Amino acid sequence: MNELIIILASAVLLFAITLWKRKSPANLREIPALTRLYRTLGLSIEDGTRLHISLGSGSLLDARGGSALAGLALLRHIAERTSTSDKPSVASAGDPTLGLLTQDTLQAGYQAAAVEELYVPTSGRVTGLSPFGYAAGAMNIMKNENVSANIVVGHFGSEAGLLAEASDRENMILIGASDELSGQSVLFANTQDALIGEELFAAGAYLGAGASHIASLTLQDIMRWFVILALLGGAAAKLIGVI
Amino acid sequence: MRVFTAVIAIAAGILVLGGYFLPALADVQTLLLNWAVILAGTAALVGIFNLVSVHSDKIRRQEKGSGYSILLLISLVVTFLFAMILRPDHEAMDIILNGVIIPIEAALMGLLTVSLLYAAIRLLRRRADFMSLVFLVTAALLILGSATLPFGNMPVLGTFIRPWITQVLALGGARGILIGVALGTLTTGLRVLFGADRPYGGN
Numbered sequence: 001m002n003e004l005i006i007i008l009a010s011a012v013l014l015f016a017i018t019l020w021k022r023k024s025p026a027n028l029r030e031i032p033a034l035t036r037l038y039r040t041l042g043l044s045i046e047d048g049t050r051l052h053i054s055l056g057s058g059s060l061l062d063a064r065g066g067s068a069l070a071g072l073a074l075l076r077h078i079a080e081r082t083s084t085s086d087k088p089s090v091a092s093a094g095d096p097t098l099g100l101l102t103q104d105t106l107q108a109g110y111q112a113a114a115v116e117e118l119y120v121p122t123s124g125r126v127t128g129l130s131p132f133g134y135a136a137g138a139m140n141i142m143k144n145e146n147v148s149a150n151i152v153v154g155h156f157g158s159e160a161g162l163l164a165e166a167s168d169r170e171n172m173i174l175i176g177a178s179d180e181l182s183g184q185s186v187l188f189a190n191t192q193d194a195l196i197g198e199e200l201f202a203a204g205a206y207l208g209a210g211a212s213h214i215a216s217l218t219l220q221d222i223m224r225w226f227v228i229l230a231l232l233g234g235a236a237a238k239l240i241g242v243i
Numbered sequence: 244m245r246v247f248t249a250v251i252a253i254a255a256g257i258l259v260l261g262g263y264f265l266p267a268l269a270d271v272q273t274l275l276l277n278w279a280v281i282l283a284g285t286a287a288l289v290g291i292f293n294l295v296s297v298h299s300d301k302i303r304r305q306e307k308g309s310g311y312s313i314l315l316l317i318s319l320v321v322t323f324l325f326a327m328i329l330r331p332d333h334e335a336m337d338i339i340l341n342g343v344i345i346p347i348e349a350a351l352m353g354l355l356t357v358s359l360l361y362a363a364i365r366l367l368r369r370r371a372d373f374m375s376l377v378f379l380v381t382a383a384l385l386i387l388g389s390a391t392l393p394f395g396n397m398p399v400l401g402t403f404i405r406p407w408i409t410q411v412l413a414l415g416g417a418r419g420i421l422i423g424v425a426l427g428t429l430t431t432g433l434r435v436l437f438g439a440d441r442p443y444g445g446n
Contacts, residue, residue, distance in 0.1 A: 004264045007429070014433050061279055066428025069435055072442040096290035097283050101442045103293075108441070122297045126290035132348040137294075144308040158355055165358040179424045181417055188378065189362045192369055197420040201427030212439035216430035223426050 010219060017215035026205075026214045033193035034206040037175045040149045041081055041207075048086035049148030053078060054138050054163060055102060056178065057094030057131045058155025067179035067200060068098050071154040072105045073213070074203045078151070079109025083118060087146055092127045094134030098154075099126035135159040139166040149173040153200060156183035164190030177203070249438045256436045295319065381408060 044051050055071040058064035075091055082089045091106060093099040103124035110119040127137025139162060142150060150167045152160060156178040164187065167174040176187035177195035188194040195203075198220060204213035237243045255275055262272020298312035322339060329335055363382060366375050388397060388405025396402050434440045 001264070007260070007433075010429055011433050011436070014430060015437065018437075018439065059283075061276075061283055063428070066424070066431050069431045069440065069442060070427065073431070073434075073440045076440075076442070096286035096288075099290045099293060100286050105442050122293070122300060124293075125297050126293050129287065129290070130344075130348065132351045133344075136351065140308060140311060144306065158359075159351075161355045161359050161362065162351060164362065168362075179428070181420065184420070186359065186362075189359065189366050198423030198427040200424070201431055210439070212434050212437070216427075216434060219430050220423075220426045223429070224423070227422055227426075 010223065013222065014212075014215055014219050017218050018212045020215075026218075028202075028206060028214075028217070031193075031195070031199055031202065031206065033175050033177075033191070033195045033199070034203060036173070036193055037151065037203065038207060040151075040173055040175065041078060044087075044089075044148050045082055045085045047148060050085075050087040050146050051078060051082060051089040052138070052141055052145070052147045052150045053089060053091040054150060054152045054154065054156075055091060055093045055098055056152070056154025056156045057128075057134050058098065058179070059095045060097050060101070064155040064179065067153070067155045067177075068095070068101075070201045070203070072098075072101055073209060074151070074153055074207070075102065076105045076109050076112075077204065077207050077209045079106045080112045081109075083110045083113040083115050088118065088120070088123060090123045090125070090141060090145060090147070092125050092134070092138045092141060093154075094126070094128055094131060094138075096126055096129070099124065131157055131159045132162070135162040138163055142166045142170055142172065147172060149175070152176040152178070152187065153195075153203065155179055156187070158182050158186055161186040161190060245441075248443060249441055252441070252443050253436060253438050260436070291319070381413075384408065 040051070043049075053071070053075050055068060055075065058068040058071075060068055075089075078089055079091075089106075091102045093102045103121055106124045107116070107119050107121075110116045125137075125141075127141070128134035141147065142163070143166065147170070150163065150172055152163055152174065153176070156163075156176075157180050160176060160178060160183045164174055164176065168190070174191045175193070175195070176183075176191050177200035178184050178187060179200060184194070184196055188196065201220070202217055204210070205217045234243070258268055259272050259275050262268040262275075295316065298316055300306075301309045301312040302316070325339070326333075326336055363379060366379060369375075384400065385405055385408060388400040388408075390397060390401070431440070435442070
């Protein structure tokens with residue numbers, strides 16, 4: 001029942017914060033990787049080069065679905081912004097259901113930019129069904145499709161190292177985030193600015209994806225303070241022998 | 244149509260979530276999850292068609308690397324035909340899996356070891372800051388502390404420093420990161436439940 005209370009309280013707070021009209025724009029701390037991502041989006045359109053968005057092999061049917069959904073939200077925004085580019089973005093997924101949603105999300109981005117006729121269904125791809133198979137397929141896209149930057153956002157384990165190595169060999173920008181600890185450590189060692197932990201879920205808010213994304217960040221901060229207080233309170237209670 | 248899909252998706256999401264807390268919804272939850280599993284299986288088939296379509300296009304347009312696409316399609320068709328004729332549990336299919344796919348993935352894992360070592364060496368050149376230094380020193384200490392020596396664990400490093408780093412510092416940090424990821428997952432899930440994010444067709 002505690003879980004239900006947490007979910008309901010979070011839902012009410014998220015709803016309220018989303019509807020709350022801010023008098024001034026939200027003040028977000030600088031995350032270098034997301035600043036770089038914002039700049040990369042603009043540069044790829046100007047240069048006429050392609051962005052490759054790797055969404056990883058997270059299935060939507062298990063707990064890894066959260067990072068996949070965050071990746072899709074980011075893809076939706078990128079698709080809208082780069083849809084009119086000479087070389088539109090290409091997205092890859094390592095899970096069939098995620099692959100289907102990738103195509104749907106790309107199409108929604110093109111619709112929002114009012115250029116649906118430019119949408120090519122093969123720009124959203126399933127490149128493999130196992131993590132390493134997926135990485136091998138995604139490396140092929142990086143090498144052969146005039147890609148200037150790789151945005152690796154989703155569920156990645158150590159196979160992220162292969163994507164990072166391929167990016168480095170082709171002199172591409174790599175922006176990476178994973179919900180898996182091994183993936184995060186690999187990306188930390190391989191990228192100039194890595195996204196750690198919950199920063200993966202902040203990309204939408206930083207790219208201006210809407211009020212709900214800003215509200216999500218605010219809610220995460222509020223929840224984090226509750227967790228900190230609960231941890232400190234629990235430790236103090238244990239110390240004085242209450243629990 | 245978009246409103247219709249959103250209503251169905253939100254209702255399905257609420258029913259599945261409700262099934263975890265309300266026993267009355269457990270049957271509906273099981274039914275919806277079973278449908279999801281069937282759809283995921285069908286999506287695998289669609290994913291394979293997508294793969295074939297992408298690589299056929301590459302071959303037709305004679306794009307860079309289309310030789311690999313030819314190899315991929317031939318392998319796919321041959322494996323598919325073998326599996327259809329012999330059935331998936333036949334010995335020959337085991338040979339394809341154990342003799343081709345698993346060794347290739349193991350080889351990729353081996354390549355990863357080299358590329359990770361190379362990345363660690365270049366880390367300070369790419370990003371010379373305090374955290375990179377901490378990362379490298381910690382990795383070096385853990386590797387040294389885990390080294391198998393003829394006389395047993397390395398004194399102090401293997402018996403005290405490595406366990407302290409892994410059980411106290413690394414475990415604490417990992418839990419912090421995982422709590423952050425869990426909070427992010429919760430808010431992302433709620434956004435999808437509210438229909439603010441709709442990755443299922445529509446703006």
